Amino acid sequence: MExxxxxxxxxxxxxxxxxxxxxxxxxxxxDGEHWILFGLNGSGKTTLMSILAGYQQQTSGELKVFGExxxxxxxxxxxxxxxxxxxxxxxxxxxxxxxxxxxxxxVLGTLGLDFxxxxxxxxxxxxxxxxxxxxxxxxxxxxxxxxGERECVLIARALLAEPEILILDEPCSGLDVLARDxxxxxxxxxxxxxxxTMIYVTHYMEExxxxxxxxxxxxxxRIYQKGWSQTVFTEAVMCDFLQSAVQVHRDEKGRxxxxxxxxxxxxxxxx
Amino acid sequence: xxxxxxxxGRMGILKQRARRCVCKYCGGRLSLKRIxxxxxxxxxxxxxxxxxxRIEYGVEPEIYQSALYFVEEMGFNYYPDLNxxxxxxxxxxxxxxxxxxxxxxxxxxLNRDGFTVPLAANKNMIGECVILDETDLEDMEDISVGTx
Numbered sequence: 001m002e003x004x005x006x007x008x009x010x011x012x013x014x015x016x017x018x019x020x021x022x023x024x025x026x027x028x029x030x031d032g033e034h035w036i037l038f039g040l041n042g043s044g045k046t047t048l049m050s051i052l053a054g055y056q057q058q059t060s061g062e063l064k065v066f067g068e069x070x071x072x073x074x075x076x077x078x079x080x081x082x083x084x085x086x087x088x089x090x091x092x093x094x095x096x097x098x099x100x101x102x103x104x105x106x107v108l109g110t111l112g113l114d115f116x117x118x119x120x121x122x123x124x125x126x127x128x129x130x131x132x133x134x135x136x137x138x139x140x141x142x143x144x145x146x147x148g149e150r151e152c153v154l155i156a157r158a159l160l161a162e163p164e165i166l167i168l169d170e171p172c173s174g175l176d177v178l179a180r181d182x183x184x185x186x187x188x189x190x191x192x193x194x195x196x197t198m199i200y201v202t203h204y205m206e207e208x209x210x211x212x213x214x215x216x217x218x219x220x221x222r223i224y225q226k227g228w229s230q231t232v233f234t235e236a237v238m239c240d241f242l243q244s245a246v247q248v249h250r251d252e253k254g255r256x257x258x259x260x261x262x263x264x265x266x267x268x269x270x271x
Numbered sequence: 272x273x274x275x276x277x278x279x280g281r282m283g284i285l286k287q288r289a290r291r292c293v294c295k296y297c298g299g300r301l302s303l304k305r306i307x308x309x310x311x312x313x314x315x316x317x318x319x320x321x322x323x324x325r326i327e328y329g330v331e332p333e334i335y336q337s338a339l340y341f342v343e344e345m346g347f348n349y350y351p352d353l354n355x356x357x358x359x360x361x362x363x364x365x366x367x368x369x370x371x372x373x374x375x376x377x378x379x380x381l382n383r384d385g386f387t388v389p390l391a392a393n394k395n396m397i398g399e400c401v402i403l404d405e406t407d408l409e410d411m412e413d414i415s416v417g418t419x
Contacts, residue, residue, distance in 0.1 A: 076281070093306055096325040111306050112317035113328040115376075115383040139350075139362065 003030035005067070006165060006197050007052060012061035014047055014221075021047045022221045025061070029199070031164075034191050036208050036229060037201040039218035040242075045201045046088040048218070049169050052199075053084035054109075066164075079109030083158025086169035086201075087150050095143040099134060099153050100125060102142055106157035121160070128156040147174035151183065166190065169201040184209065208233065210254030217241050284383065285318055290408065291385060292329030294320035295368035296361040298339065301329045323361075330368045331381065333390055338367035 007029040014022040022044045029035060039045045050056040051063065054075050063069060065078055083106070084090075093111050094102055101113055103125040108114050129138055132152040142150060151171050158166060168187055172180045184207060191198055191211040200212055208215075208229065215232040217224040224241050225232055233256050235248045245261035289301040297320065304319035306326065320327040330338075341347050342363045349366045353359045375381035380388045 094326070096323060101326075101328075110317065112326045115328075139366070 003032065005029070006031050006065065008062070008064040009052075010062040012051070012058050012063055014044075014051060014056075014058050020221050022051075022058070025223055027216060027223065027226065029165075029197060032195050032197055033214055034198045034212045035200070036212040036215040037199055037218060038203065038205075038208070038215060039201075040203055043203075043218045044221040045203075045218055046086060046169055049084065049086060049167050049199065049201060050089050053082045053167060054079040055084065055089060076109045080107070080161045081164045083161060083163030083166045084169070085151065085154040085158045085167060085171055087147065087154060087173070088169060090154055091150070096141045098138070099129065099140055099142065099145070100138040102153055103129060103156045103160055106160040109161070125156065125160055128159055129153075132156055148176070148179040148183070151175070155186070163196060165197045165199070167199045167201070170203070171200075172202070172204070172207055205233070205248075205256050205258035208256045282316065285316060287384070288329060289318050291331070292318075293332045293335050294323055294327050295330045295335060295338070295365040296320070296325075296327070297322050298332075298335045298364075299323070301327060330372050331385055333386070333392055334368050334371045334375070335364070337392075338364045338371060341367050 005028055007027070009025050009027045012022060012025040013020060025048065037045055037048070047056065051058050052065070054065070054070050057070075066081065068074055068078075070078065090102075100122070104113055104117055104121060105111055107117065107121050126135070126138060129135055129152075132155060134149060134152055134156070137145065137149065142153065145153065155168075155171070171187065172183050175183060187198075187200060188209050188211055190196070191209070198212070200207070200209070202208065213229055214227070215229040216226040217232060217237070219241060225237060231237075233248055235246065238246050238248055238258065247259050247261050249257045249259070251257070285303055289303050292301060293299060294301060299320055299322040301318050301320055303316050304321075304326075305315050306317050306319075317326045318328055319325070320329075342360060347363060347367060348355075348359075349363050350359055353362075372381065375386070380386055
């Protein structure tokens with residue numbers, strides 16, 4: 001049976017002034033697929049994800065989510081179906097807002113609250129925060145939380161609306177080794193236990209879990225390669241993509257690691 | 272999932288609320304602020320408290336005054352483990368506002384447009400009042416277009 005397309009981008013561009021942040025992005029994602037979006041710093045990953053989730057707009061090109069382009073009529077409705085977990089994005093929007101209010105805003109697809117939030121929404125938000133270890137922090141302000149806690153708040157915000165698409169934008173960035181392991185475990189569980197379409201954004205090969213069977217490589221705002229993870233994350237492709245000699249290793253569980261074949265060193269002149 | 276509101280009417284609702292309600296933390300005026308970069312107004316604007324520098328949905332001013340009185344005069348403290356400061360006091364007022372708004376909503380005397388019944392509030396409790404003139408109301412109509 002043919003899978004339904006949930007995201008379709010054609011010749012999508014985003015630019016500020018004369019500079020392209022994203023250029024000629026063509027990408028189709030089917031329902032239930034799990035994708036890795038891999039790229040180095042500044043390659044446009046967060047911009048692409050915030051456009052996809054309806055929090056930013058492309059300059060030109062076509063984006064269809066659930067078969068329709070974003071419009072004034074459907075934007076907030078469709079945003080509810082997409083759980084965006086991106087501290088790179090939400091750190092710009094939230095600071096003194098309380099944890100509970102931020103999580104509840106996920107039900108609405110907005111950044112603030114609405115009158116018609118139900119008691120069931122509040123109870124479920126508290127349950128989710130409890131499961132993520134934040135039961136005692138629901139009244140705390142976002143800006144006073146650690147990086148890992150903020151990621152968990154955003155995961156709770158995303159899951160509260162029971163999204164059809166879940167985007168995890170560098171969820172392990174800035175986490176310590178234990179928090180990172182927990183986060184990867186959570187991502188793996190989400191990928192295996194739900195029929196949700198997932199996109200996991202990262203710039204670390206070690207975070208590429210076997211359950212993410214598709215991959216896109218993004219370089220300087222352009223898609224360099226996309227396809228099955230096994231064919232994308234090969235030594236030949238990665239050497240060319242990173243423009244550096246690297247070795248790609250896979251362990252018995254399918255986890256990928258990358259090591260530099262030759263390390264560039266910078267000598268500091270003694271003063 | 273239930274749809275909470277028609278996005279086409281969202282701006283009108285937010286404008287009315289920003290004009291009528293106050294910040295549940297500081298009791299200050301609310302305004303509309305462009306938060307995200309979307310070209311669609313409904314999706315990028317939120318109610319904002321400039322004084323607290325936060326996205327804030329707000330409460331009816333009568334609820335805020337009651338909550339403030341309850342915290343100041345009755346000594347209510349939801350956060351006994353925190354240092355007692357102006358910030359903690361504001362958090363307490365906001366907590367009481369949440370409880371009162373929840374109760375009033377469930378009693379059916381508060382809806383999206385405000386109270387559905389005439390209020391005869393205790394004047395001692397209301398204390399200081401803020402008088403808004405036409406110019407103030409016009410100022411509150413303005414949408415701040417600054418982004419974060």
